[in-house]
Amino acid sequence: MLTPILAYLLSVLLLCRIAFSQYSSDQCSWRGSGLTHEGHTRDVEQVYLRCSQGSLEWLYPTGAVIVNLRPNTLSPAASRLSVCIKPSADSHGTNIYLDRAGKLRLLLPEPDQALGKVTCFGVQEGALFIEAIPHRDISRRITSFQYELVSERTGAGMDLRSLSAPCQPCTDAEVLLAACTSDFVGRGSIRGVEQEVEKSSVTVAISRLYKQKTQVFAPGGVRARRWTGKVRIPRQCGVKSGPGEGEFLFTGSIRFGEAWMGCAPRYKDFLRVYRDAEHGGTNPCHVDTD
Incomplete structure (x- = not known):
């Protein structure tokens, strides 16, 4: 029979293992699970990505995730970059907004994500605010996309809605x-x-x-x-x-x-x-x- 102290240590290790298995992150990509928000459906998680390209995959989305995409440099040219994101064909379960100083602008509603169209915005326009759409069954819902940081001319050429003279x-x-x-x-x-x-x-x-x-x-x-x-x-x-x-x-x-x-x-x-x-x-x- 396990002693109370040993049982406690094993339970802590098990909880840590579950928590770490539900999300993983580096400076380029993030993979998370809404199961970490279970019972706290209004939780908002902050994610920081600092590579020129990477990906995001959010399983069973609940609550919201704020994704801060920034180049890993402080040069003046970095402020003129664009962020382009390309959702996967099976991405659903959330609406994706641009969040600038607390003001949200809808960037990709859930139905548009399945089209897989590349959408771009200026890196200074704000962070991505990914909000889960409440559902009773979240087991089949995954939001995922790739992203790239590109120059203004290239980024504009891929998203005709965001440029004045394509x-x-x-x-x-x-x-x-x-x-x-x-x-x-x-x-x-x-x-x-x-x-x-x-x-x-x-x-x-x-x-x-x-x-x-x-x-x-x-x-x-x-x-x-x-x-x-x-x-x-x-x-x-x-x-x-x-x-x-x-x-x-x-x-x-x-x-x-x-x-x-x-x-x-x-x-x-x-x-x-x-x-x-x-x-x-x-x-x-x-x-x-x-």
């Missing part, structure tokens, strides 16, 4: 910066365009690949030294050029596993801008244009 052409300075800082940069031409519900998928053939963060473009053969791949753009922007209409400098970012177009000037226009900057000593990086 299809505005890049300035010369933006073109030069895109050639230096984008996730992928390549010289090539358009092969075809497919229209989808909220985006267009552009098939491009790359004759010279400067860089790619992940394999957006797959090689088409050793001898040919060409690459092909698909790049997305917002459907509202349309594609102003089609197959056989010359070469472009394609730049862009990888978001949630998809390649999204950034600046895409005609290659001859990029050459003019780049050479002018090179002669003036204002080009932000070197690009091998030979």
Whole structure:
């Protein structure tokens, strides 16, 4: 038979094990359970995430969770970042708000989460306030999404509701910066365009690949030294050029596993801008244009 002290210690260890098994967190992702709020359905939990990308999964949601998404840096550029979130197809059980100084703005109601649409907002607009919708049976309810911190231009390009000019052409300075800082940069031409519900998928053939963060473009053969791949753009922007209409400098970012177009000037226009900057000593990086 267990002594009272040993029984007490075992019960404490068991409670600690249950508590830690109900949630886990690091600086990038959080996984929690509403079972920790059982009997306290109005509890509000604070979560702090400080990575450029990660995820959240809340099982059996009850009460509310406030998610503070902040870059792990204090540079002035950090204040100009956007947060993009992409709910999973089976995410439900909560409404997601933006909380700024106690004022809530509905960002993603429960029915919209199942659409899996990427939604973005400025990092300075507030924290995420995720409120559980009261249900008698919470056993089948899970709220989950991925998030990424992105630059203003990229974040705007993915959430058409939050920008004033989604299809505005890049300035010369933006073109030069895109050639230096984008996730992928390549010289090539358009092969075809497919229209989808909220985006267009552009098939491009790359004759010279400067860089790619992940394999957006797959090689088409050793001898040919060409690459092909698909790049997305917002459907509202349309594609102003089609197959056989010359070469472009394609730049862009990888978001949630998809390649999204950034600046895409005609290659001859990029050459003019780049050479002018090179002669003036204002080009932000070197690009091998030979």
